[in-house]
Each structure stands twice: as C-alpha cells, then as structure tokens.
Amino acid sequence: MGLSFSYNRVDQETVSLLKSAIGKNNVSSDEEKLLSYSHDEVPSSAYEGTHMAELLVFPETAGHVSEIMKIASAKRIPVTPRGAGTGLSGGALPAFGGIVMSFEKMNRIIELDEKNLTITVEPGVVTSEISKMAAAHDLLYAGDPCSGDASFIGGNIAENAGGNKVVKYGATGAQVLALEVVLADGTITWFGGKRRKDVTGLDFTHLMAGSEGTLAIITKAVLKLLPLPRHSADLLAAFPDPETAIAFVPQIIKKGGIVPASIEFMDQKALSLAEKYLNYPVPAGEAGAALIIQLEGNDPEILEKEYEKIGNLSKENGAYEVYVADTRTTKERIWQVRKAIPEATSFFYSRYTKEDLVVPTDRVPDLLGKIRDICSAANLEWVTYGHAGDGNMHCTVIGPPADNWHEVLRGVQEKIYSAVIEMGGTLSGEHGIGFKRKSDMKLFLDRKQIELIKRVKLAFDPDNILNPGKMVEWDQ
Ligand SMILES: Cc1cc2nc3c(=O)[nH]c(=O)nc-3n(C[C@H](O)[C@H](O)[C@H](O)COP(=O)(O)OP(=O)(O)OC[C@H]3O[C@@H](n4cnc5c(N)ncnc54)[C@H](O)[C@@H]3O)c2cc1C
Structure with missing residues (x-):
C-alpha cells in the first residue's frame, strides 16, 4: 500500500486563527x-x-486541543503531540515540520x-507525581x-512505556x-x-x-490504582558473568515461588559506566554482571x-555476593546505578545505537551470547542492561571512531536483528518505533501486518496529519 501525502506550511492566517482559538500566550x-521542541532523546x-x-x-484544555485539530485538519498541517521529549x-x-503540540500546561x-x-x-x-499522589493515599x-521523574503520562501511554515493574504489574497500557x-x-470522545x-x-x-x-491525542487518562505494598526490599546479586546471572532469572519465579516487582540486569560495562558517571564506588561495581530483584x-x-530465600537461591545459582537494601x-x-546507565552511555559516547530488543525470556542467554559474538567479531564495544524479567534487553553498541561508523553499526544491527527474529523476538519492547525504527518494521512484520497498521491509521486519520512520518513507511 504505497501512498504519499502532501502538507501545507503554517502561514500567518493559521497563526492568527490559533491565537484567537487558544490565546496568544499559548x-x-x-x-x-522551536529548536528545543523539535527532538527527543x-x-x-x-x-x-x-x-x-x-x-x-x-x-x-481538551477544548483547545479540539480547536487546534479543527484548524490543522482544515489546512492540512501536520501536528506532532509532544510529552516531555524523553x-x-x-x-x-x-518529521514534516508543522505544529508541535506540547502538553506541559495540561x-x-x-x-x-x-x-x-x-x-x-x-x-x-509527570509520571512520578502520579505515584506520589497515589502513595499519599x-x-x-x-x-x-x-524516566518517571521527567516523562509525562501522555507520553507513557502513547509509547506503552514499560520500565521496572512490568514483570509483576504489566506495562503502562495495563494500568489504563x-x-x-x-x-x-477535532472530535472529543x-x-x-x-x-x-x-x-x-x-x-x-x-x-x-x-x-x-x-491515531488520536490523549487529553485525559483514568488509571488503575492498587493497594500500596507496605514494605519492599531490593536485592543486588553480583555474578561472575552475564550468562550465570541471566540463567538465574527464570529460577527466581519458578523455584522462589514469588513474582518480584522487578528483575533488572546489568553487565560489567553497564556497571562500570554507571560508576564512572556517578563518580563513587557503586555496590557490585566490579561484578561480571548483576541483577536487581525487588520484592x-x-x-x-x-x-x-x-528475601532470605531469594538471596540463598541466588548464591546456589552462582551469585558470589548479595546486597540487601531495605x-x-x-x-x-542500588536504583541510582540502574537508572544512571542510559544517561551514562549518552554522556560518554556520541556514536552508538541503542536497541530495545525483546526475546522470549528463555532465549535471553542466547541473545546475550549472540550480541557478544557479533560485536566482538566487529571489534566493537557494547553495553547490555535491561528488564531481564520481561526478556527486554537494551543493548547499546558503541560506534567506532571511523567516518563510516553509521555503516559499521548498521551491519552489526542487521546481524543482531536476524538473531532476534530467529529467536522469536522483536524490534522494540517499550521505546517504540517512531522515526528511528520505522524502516526496520518490514524485517519484523509481514506486508499484510504493515498494511493493516496503515488501514487502522487511515480510519482514524484519513489525511495522515497526526504525527506523520512515524511507525511505518508510506511510500512502500
Ligand atoms: C534516561 C531514560 C530512561 C528511560 N527509561 C525508560 C523505561 O524504563 N521504560 C520505557 O518504556 N521508556 C523509557 N524511556 C523512554 C521514554 O522516557 C518513554 O518512552 C516515555 O514514555 C516518553 O514520555 P515523554 O512524555 O517524554 O514523551 P515524548 O518523548 O515527548 O513523546 C513520546 C511519544 O508520545 C506521543 N505523545 C506524547 N503525548 C501524547 C498525547 N497526549 N497524546 C498522544 N500522543 C502523545 C508523541 O507524539 C511521541 O510519539 C527512557 C528515556 C530516558 C531518556
């Protein structure tokens, strides 16, 4: 289904119409x-x-959003909704210029x-404000x-953001x-x-x-709340190598008989980058790999x-040290280490590809092995960390200093993607497709599936003015 769309530029008349519809201060x-609202992370x-x-x-207000969409739709101007830009x-x-709609006043x-x-x-x-308000009750x-201290709930829903507690509670969509x-x-519904x-x-x-x-702009969300667990403990288990750490993950639920709230994985490179970024010795900083297990x-x-049971089980399964944080x-x-990794990677490197791969949880050890083999063969450094309980690994491959670094990274990426497909995995678990991954959709979904995405999109937005240039390529 190859289609192309044409858009108009924002002219003075549009600016005047918008100012009188939603106020000139808005x-x-x-x-x-314009520059700082034109990119994300x-x-x-x-x-x-x-x-x-x-x-x-x-x-x-939703009324303002409706007025903006009526004007944009009549004038065929693209509108890109924007949360916190994380x-x-x-x-x-x-992607096509036009209007960026920020929700910071809603x-x-x-x-x-x-x-x-x-x-x-x-x-x-901001997501963490919702957690704080709920906890106060x-x-x-x-x-x-x-990213909960910065990201907005609208952005979380639009991305179906995952994070640290998916293994027990599901991703953002499960809370809606x-x-x-x-x-x-412009219809409000x-x-x-x-x-x-x-x-x-x-x-x-x-x-x-x-x-x-x-598909549509979210202007209000009703979210599910649960009783607040009164106590929690975080275990940080240090392992000699990633394989031993990751092989332990399925045992936590099966042999431990407990579904932890979080099971997070960090390899040695991730731990040492976080340590360098935070600039103090972090627990398990020297480990070959570590797991954070939250109960x-x-x-x-x-x-x-x-936690004694899980601590003992960790040691029986190869952990040489278990720190308990209560x-x-x-x-x-403990969590500062895990949360520092993405920022540390962006801080220390400018040439990299940050992946968001998901495989069935029993294939995570195979995935880690493949990433190691592919990156070593290409003589490249890599960092792996992520939501081990969900089989969701954020593998970041660091680009070489050479001019053709884009090309080199692409070659590595293609090999990793083939391995992921062979394992029954997929392209993105939580970061989304957006602009960055749209050209790779055809590797993971068949033509019919991509056509269905386009048909659904056109049913909601026949002129393709809502966040065009994302998720799928229209000219194919
Ligand atoms: C340090 C760091 C850590 C991160 N950790 C995680 C993590 O653990 N798990 C995870 O899933 N992601 C993570 N992310 C990615 C990011 O924070 C999430 O994708 C988040 O949900 C984006 O929210 P945002 O408000 O910043 O949205 P933005 O980046 O502004 O927008 C994201 C998408 O949502 C759309 N959108 C925004 N608001 C609306 C609305 N009201 N209606 C319709 N569409 C809308 C935008 O058009 C865009 O397509 C991390 C990012 C960083 C930088």
Missing part, C-alpha cells in the same frame, strides 16, 4: 523554543536532514477516586519507567482504564470508563497504548523470609 514561534546524529517545528502550541525513538520529532491531577481505585489525570502530569500506581481523546478532525471489564465493541482504549500519537509485601517478617537510602543507592 502559541509560540520563538526560534530557540535520540541524538540528532541518528537522522539525516532537519526536522523543525514551524509553530508550538500549548493547549490548556522518548528514545524520535516519536516527538516533527498537567493537573483531576481526581483520585478511592472507591473505584482510579486516578484521573491530564496528559502533561496508601495506593500504588504501578507504571514505573526509569479509560482515555479522553481528540481525533484528527472517550474510550473505556471506570470499569474493570469491557467487551462492548473494540478495545480502542488499549489500541491507543503504543500508538505513538499517530514487595505487607508483612515485614514474611518479606524478610522471602532502607530508603540503601535502595536509592
């Missing part, structure tokens, strides 16, 4: 701002060409409903991406009960409701999760028995 064409060296917003809009796939990049927590155990929020609320919001959305033509079951029609609510701002419970004595400070020390 519209900006300031050059510096993917380094611009990853892309060819410039992708600059022509205009920024800062809606304050995305790792170029999702918020204005940042209210509207309601916490203790009877239905829900929290209703606007898309610009002894409740848990289980979405927990590592209902969404208010604005469609490409609701998908889902404050209800735990719903098979009335198609599940549009969860179609939105991971739709990357290409939760309401009874401290039961929790203690559980105070706020010791827990923070």
Whole structure:
C-alpha cells in the first residue's frame, strides 16, 4: 500500500486563527523554543536532514486541543503531540515540520477516586507525581519507567512505556482504564470508563497504548490504582558473568515461588559506566554482571523470609555476593546505578545505537551470547542492561571512531536483528518505533501486518496529519 501525502506550511492566517482559538500566550514561534521542541532523546546524529517545528502550541484544555485539530485538519498541517521529549525513538520529532503540540500546561491531577481505585489525570502530569499522589493515599500506581521523574503520562501511554515493574504489574497500557481523546478532525470522545471489564465493541482504549500519537491525542487518562505494598526490599546479586546471572532469572519465579516487582540486569560495562558517571564506588561495581530483584509485601517478617530465600537461591545459582537494601537510602543507592546507565552511555559516547530488543525470556542467554559474538567479531564495544524479567534487553553498541561508523553499526544491527527474529523476538519492547525504527518494521512484520497498521491509521486519520512520518513507511 504505497501512498504519499502532501502538507501545507503554517502561514500567518493559521497563526492568527490559533491565537484567537487558544490565546496568544499559548502559541509560540520563538526560534530557540522551536529548536528545543523539535527532538527527543535520540541524538540528532541518528537522522539525516532537519526536522523543525514551524509553530508550538500549548493547549490548556481538551477544548483547545479540539480547536487546534479543527484548524490543522482544515489546512492540512501536520501536528506532532509532544510529552516531555524523553522518548528514545524520535516519536516527538516533527518529521514534516508543522505544529508541535506540547502538553506541559495540561498537567493537573483531576481526581483520585478511592472507591473505584482510579486516578484521573491530564496528559502533561509527570509520571512520578502520579505515584506520589497515589502513595499519599496508601495506593500504588504501578507504571514505573526509569524516566518517571521527567516523562509525562501522555507520553507513557502513547509509547506503552514499560520500565521496572512490568514483570509483576504489566506495562503502562495495563494500568489504563479509560482515555479522553481528540481525533484528527477535532472530535472529543472517550474510550473505556471506570470499569474493570469491557467487551462492548473494540478495545480502542488499549489500541491507543503504543500508538505513538499517530491515531488520536490523549487529553485525559483514568488509571488503575492498587493497594500500596507496605514494605519492599531490593536485592543486588553480583555474578561472575552475564550468562550465570541471566540463567538465574527464570529460577527466581519458578523455584522462589514469588513474582518480584522487578528483575533488572546489568553487565560489567553497564556497571562500570554507571560508576564512572556517578563518580563513587557503586555496590557490585566490579561484578561480571548483576541483577536487581525487588520484592514487595505487607508483612515485614514474611518479606524478610522471602528475601532470605531469594538471596540463598541466588548464591546456589552462582551469585558470589548479595546486597540487601531495605532502607530508603540503601535502595536509592542500588536504583541510582540502574537508572544512571542510559544517561551514562549518552554522556560518554556520541556514536552508538541503542536497541530495545525483546526475546522470549528463555532465549535471553542466547541473545546475550549472540550480541557478544557479533560485536566482538566487529571489534566493537557494547553495553547490555535491561528488564531481564520481561526478556527486554537494551543493548547499546558503541560506534567506532571511523567516518563510516553509521555503516559499521548498521551491519552489526542487521546481524543482531536476524538473531532476534530467529529467536522469536522483536524490534522494540517499550521505546517504540517512531522515526528511528520505522524502516526496520518490514524485517519484523509481514506486508499484510504493515498494511493493516496503515488501514487502522487511515480510519482514524484519513489525511495522515497526526504525527506523520512515524511507525511505518508510506511510500512502500
Ligand atoms: C534516561 C531514560 C530512561 C528511560 N527509561 C525508560 C523505561 O524504563 N521504560 C520505557 O518504556 N521508556 C523509557 N524511556 C523512554 C521514554 O522516557 C518513554 O518512552 C516515555 O514514555 C516518553 O514520555 P515523554 O512524555 O517524554 O514523551 P515524548 O518523548 O515527548 O513523546 C513520546 C511519544 O508520545 C506521543 N505523545 C506524547 N503525548 C501524547 C498525547 N497526549 N497524546 C498522544 N500522543 C502523545 C508523541 O507524539 C511521541 O510519539 C527512557 C528515556 C530516558 C531518556
């Protein structure tokens, strides 16, 4: 299904219409701002060409979003929704210029409903603020991406962000009960409701999760809350090598009889990069690999028995040291290491490809072996860390200093992708396709599947004005 779309540029009339619809303070064409709202956390060296917003809009209500979409749709101007810009796939990049719509002014927590155990929020609320508000009411919001102190909930839903607690609670989409959305033509509607079951029609609510701002704009979200576990403990198990660490992961659930809230993996390179970045000796900094295992419970004595059991099991399965963190400070020390890795990689290297691979959990050891063999053969350094409990590995391959580093990395990437496909894995577990991975979709999905994505997109957005240039290539 090869199609092409043409767009108009933002002209003075459009600017005037937008200013009178949403207020002149909510519209900006300031050059510096345009630049900083025209990328996410993917380094611009990853892309060819410039992708600059022509205009920024800062809606304050769903009504504003609707007005913006009516104008954009009548004038055929592309609109790129933008959260906090922490995305790792170029999702918020204005691929065809046009309008970038930021949700930073739609940042209210509207309601916490203790009877239905829900929290209703606007898309610009920072994820960790939702967790804090829930915790203040002894409740848990289980979405927990590592970027939670910066990313917005709208961005999390649009990417179906994963993070640290997916093994027990599922990704962001699993926390969503209902969404208010604005469609490409400006219609405001609701998908889902404050209800735990719903098979009335198609599940549009969860179609939105991971739709990357290409189908509709999220203007409110009703999220599920759970009782807050009263106690938790984090174990940091140090292993001599990645293979031993990763082979232990399935045993934690099966032999331990417990589903931990998190099972995170870090290889030696990841640990030493985090140590260098944080600039102090980190626990297990010298290990060949380490796992963070987070356990939760309401009874401290039961929790203690559980972490002793998992600690002993770790040692029986090759860990040579297990650190237990059960105070706020010791827990923070452990998680700081894990959370520092992506930033440390971007800080110390400018030429790299950051992958978001997923394989069935029993194939993670094979994946790590393949990555090692492929990168060693190409004489390249690599870092692997990620959500071991979900089979989701963030493998970062560091580019060589040579001029043809793009080409070299591409060759390595293609070999890694073939191995992932052979293992029944896929391209992205949580960072999304966006602009960065769209040309690789055809390696992982067949023609029919890509055509279906396009048909669904056109059913929602016939002129392809919502975040165009993402997820799929239209000219094929
Ligand atoms: C240090 C670091 C750690 C990270 N850790 C994790 C992690 O553990 N797990 C994980 O999954 N990701 C992680 N990420 C990636 C990123 O934080 C997530 O993808 C996050 O969900 C993006 O949210 P955002 O608000 O920054 O969205 P943006 O990057 O601004 O946008 C992301 C996408 O959402 C769309 N969008 C934004 N708002 C809306 C809306 N209201 N309606 C419709 N579409 C919208 C945009 O168009 C874009 O396609 C990490 C990133 C960094 C930099």
